[in-house]
Amino acid sequence: MRVFVTGASGWIGSATVDELLAAGHEVVGLARSDTSAASLDAKGAQVRRGDLDDLDSIRKGAVTADAVLHLANKHDFDNPAVSNQAERAAVQAIGDVLAGSDRPFLLASGVAGLAQGRAATEDDRSPFQGPDSPRGGSENLALEYVDRRVNTVSVRYAPTVHGDGDHGFIAALVAIAREKGVAGYIGDGTNRWAAVHRSDAAQLTRLGLEKAPAGTLLHAVGEEGVSTREIAEAIGRGLGIPVASVSPQDAQQHFGWISRVFAMDALTSSTRTQELLGWAPSGPSLIEDLDAGYYFRH
Known part of the structure; x- marks a missing residue:
């Protein structure tokens, strides 16, 4: 598959790009800096310049892809509203491009806040709804696109x-x-x-892209x-x-x-x-x- 990856040079993204390339996939990575672009190029991935605010570049990357893997996040903990808004806008831009195509769309989410007093499972739906919620409610927004023939899969990563x-x-x-x-x-x-160890998280992400059906919630959790x-x-x-x-x-x-x-x-x-x-x-x-x-x- 030709896979467009946002956050391709990030902590999880860079390991996942390695996994995808090793499995024979073609990777196009979104790069916001010369350093990130050089790193992707050295691995044998193609480069699309842009960042999470560059919705036009994100749309163009999604249009030509067989699958989209959205791992980018601003992680602005001092002003989380900025991160939440950017995340929601990017998910909506990707979803709109992929609508009607049945193409895979994997996005990063988290397990924190899913359950209290017991172990959270893949049956637990995210309580975060709307643009003002954590991650801008992006998981629930992305899952709405399943009804619009997008193969949405949420990969919920452990806090560490x-x-x-x-x-x-x-x-x-x-x-x-x-x-x-x-x-x-x-x-x-x-x-x-x-x-979860980074190598395990990257392998799971690749497997989810290859195997998971639409609407699946995956837990990237080793412990x-x-x-x-x-x-x-x-x-x-x-x-x-x-x-x-x-x-x-x-x-x-x-x-x-x-x-x-x-x-x-x-x-x-x-x-x-x-x-x-x-x-x-x-x-x-x-x-x-x-x-x-x-x-x-x-």
């Missing part, structure tokens, strides 16, 4: 997609611990984060839940600093913007995803990656 070179949530927690001199967790630290206290303890070991509880009342002051995410209980199952796609995550665990020292080099 970890590995050597990760600059996401775990790296942010390490930076905070280094600055504060203590590796903190909120409350009793029993709330859990689902996790159902790692307690935030375990995460803090691994960070403490890596930095050689003490580990301590931070009260919920003080979490915002201690952790800043990430406190909202770190306080969530994101226990999540991927059993049905694994059965549907024959996917068997085999990469290192989150704690193994932390203990390997990748997050403590700087």
Whole structure:
């Protein structure tokens, strides 16, 4: 297939591009910088210049593709409305282009906030509706296009997609611990984060593109839940600093913007995803990656 990929040079996107190319697919990646374009070109992917705000370039990429994989996100945590609006606009632009074609459209989503007090499953529909909700309600918007003959599939990634070179949530927690001199967790630290290794996430994304039927919700989750206290303890070991509880009342002051995410209980199952796609995550665990020292080099 000729696959148009937004976010092609990102953390998940770059690994997924490698997976697609290795499987014999033709990849056209959206690149907003010369560095990103050069990286894609070196891999043997084609380049389309543009970014998440360049809806015309996104539409042109989708028009000529056999499938679209939308992984780009602004991740503006200081002004989430900007990210939400851009995400919704991009999903609508892609959906409108693909309408009536039965072509695959995979988009990135997340598992956080799907369920409370139990493991979220692929049966749980996203509670986020409308342009002002997280990610601009993009998952539910994209699924509306199934009735317009778009093969929409949502890939819900764990809060942490970890590995050597990760600059996401775990790296942010390490930076905070280094600055504060203590590796903190909120409350009793029993709330859990689902996790997946980057290589497993990339393989799942490729399998979803090749196999998943329209309307499928996939969970890119290798570990159902790692307690935030375990995460803090691994960070403490890596930095050689003490580990301590931070009260919920003080979490915002201690952790800043990430406190909202770190306080969530994101226990999540991927059993049905694994059965549907024959996917068997085999990469290192989150704690193994932390203990390997990748997050403590700087």
